[in-house]
Amino acid sequence: AIEKHDCVARHQRAKRNATIPIKCHGPVGMAFVPDRHMDSPGTHLGQVFEHAELMASTDGLFINDLGDSIDNFIVGKLERARREHAVTVTEAWILVEEYFRLVKDRLVAAISGNHLDWTTAMGGVDVLHKVLRQAGCHSLYDADELMYSIKLPNEMQFKISLRHFFTGNSMWNAAHAVARYVQSAAYRDETVVAAGHLHIAGYQIVEAHGMICHAIQTGSYKDRDLDPYCRQRGFMRQHAFKVPMVVFFPEDCKGHKAGSS
Numbered sequence: 001a002i003e004k005h006d007c008v009a010r011h012q013r014a015k016r017n018a019t020i021p022i023k024c025h026g027p028v029g030m031a032f033v034p035d036r037h038m039d040s041p042g043t044h045l046g047q048v049f050e051h052a053e054l055m056a057s058t059d060g061l062f063i064n065d066l067g068d069s070i071d072n073f074i075v076g077k078l079e080r081a082r083r084e085h086a087v088t089v090t091e092a093w094i095l096v097e098e099y100f101r102l103v104k105d106r107l108v109a110a111i112s113g114n115h116l117d118w119t120t121a122m123g124g125v126d127v128l129h130k131v132l133r134q135a136g137c138h139s140l141y142d143a144d145e146l147m148y149s150i151k152l153p154n155e156m157q158f159k160i161s162l163r164h165f166f167t168g169n170s171m172w173n174a175a176h177a178v179a180r181y182v183q184s185a186a187y188r189d190e191t192v193v194a195a196g197h198l199h200i201a202g203y204q205i206v207e208a209h210g211m212i213c214h215a216i217q218t219g220s221y222k223d224r225d226l227d228p229y230c231r232q233r234g235f236m237r238q239h240a241f242k243v244p245m246v247v248f249f250p251e252d253c254k255g256h257k258a259g260s261s
Contacts, residue, residue: 015140015142015146015147015148016147016148018140018148018149019149019150019151019157020108020140020148020149020151021150022062022150022151022152022153023153024059024060024153025153025250026059026060026250027247027248027249027250028060028062028150028152028247028248028250029058029060029061029062029245029247029248030062030064030108030150030160030192030245030246030247030248031062031063031064031244031245032064032066032162032194032216032218032243032244032245032246033051033063033064033065033066033218033243034066034196034199034201034218034219034220034243035066035067035068035113035196035197035199035219035220035221035222036048036068036069036070036099036220036221037069037070037071037115037220037221037222038069038070038087038092038095038096038099038221039071039085039089039092039095040070040071040085040222040227041084041086041226041227041228042222042223042224042226042227042228042229042230043220043221043222043223043227044221044222044223045095045221047221047242048099048221049099049102051243052099052102052103053102055103055243056102056103056105056106061106061245062106062107062108062150063103063106063107063108064108064109064110064160064162064194065107065109065110066113066162066164066194066195066196066197066218067111067112067113067114067115067116067164067196067197068113068114068115068116068164068196068197068220069095069096069099069113069116069128070092070093070095070096070115070116071085071092072115072116072118072119073085074089074118074119075118075122084228093127093131096128096131097131097134097135098135100132100135100137101135101136104135104136104137104138104139107137107139108139108140108148108150109139109140109141109148109160109162110128110132110137110139110140110141111141111142111143111144111145111146111162111163111164111196112128112129112141112142112143112144112164113164113196113197114164114165114197116128117143120143126143128141129141144163144164145161145162145163145164146161146162147159147160147161147162147190148160150248152248152250153250154250154251156250158191158192158248159188159189159190159191159192160190160191160192160193160194161188161190161192161193161194162193162194162195163193163194163195164195164196164197165177165195165196165197165198166178166181166195168180169198173202174200174201174202174217175202175203175204175215175216175217177195177198177217178193178194178195178202178204178215178216178217179204179206179215181193181215182206182208182213182215183206183208187209187211187213189209190213191212191214192213192214192216193213193214193215193216194216194217194218194244195216195217195218196217196218196220198217198219199219199220199222200217201217201218201219201240201241201242201244202216202217202240203215203216203240203241203244214246216244216246218243218244219240219242221242
């Protein structure tokens with residue numbers, strides 16, 4: 001048990017201290033892809049792949065996937081909703097692999113999300129992790145959260161944190177849960193913190209602990225008017241943006257300490 005604990009601790013420290021060198025010169029964009037739910041009848045699937053092709057062909061742009069690639073309705077009452085899907089279970093996983101195969105050279109980090117975690121919980125195997133490898137991705141991966149640094153050509157480093165979701169939502173501020181983390185004692189000097197899950201887009205610049213942090217809450221690719229669940233629950237359309245992007249300008253970063261922006 002002690003050896004297992006030490007092994008897990010080393011693994012988590014290694015992931016938290018990962019530094020990704022950015023070789024390209026000029027502006028560097030970090031895109032944060034929201035929940036896609038590609039097998040859902042309410043998802044704009046054409047736009048999902050249109051954006052993927054655009055990101056994959058844009059120099060200096062890198063991708064962070066915040067989870068829930070598909071609905072993966074395999075639990076409880078959700079299985080009944082699955083019967084209305086035009087996309088089969090097999091086809092859904094094919095879509096996942098095809099998406100990651102398309103963006104594999106740009107993908108920096110990927111999160112599983114609660115919908116894909118159902119497969120892991122019921123079957124004991126993290127299928128997404130396997131799919132990422134099959135698609136040729138060499139990105140950082142975790143089911144729940146990731147923290148890593150990017151290192152620009154001018155040697156400046158910036159920390160980025162990803163979670164599928166943070167607790168502490170607010171009906172008045174879509175990015176409140178992310179900003180709440182930044183203002184807490186758990187904050188670790190990140191420049192950007194991003195989350196998905198809520199299907200509501202929001203953004204805040206937060207000054208905390210002597211740092212300036214960009215708190216990003218992403219929406220989703222689901223169309224509120226086409227998705228039966230959204231209509232049933234009366235969710236409001238709150239997608240100020242689909243795929244937010246933070247741009248780092250190396251020439252402007254000169255002289256900044258690591259973690260500042």
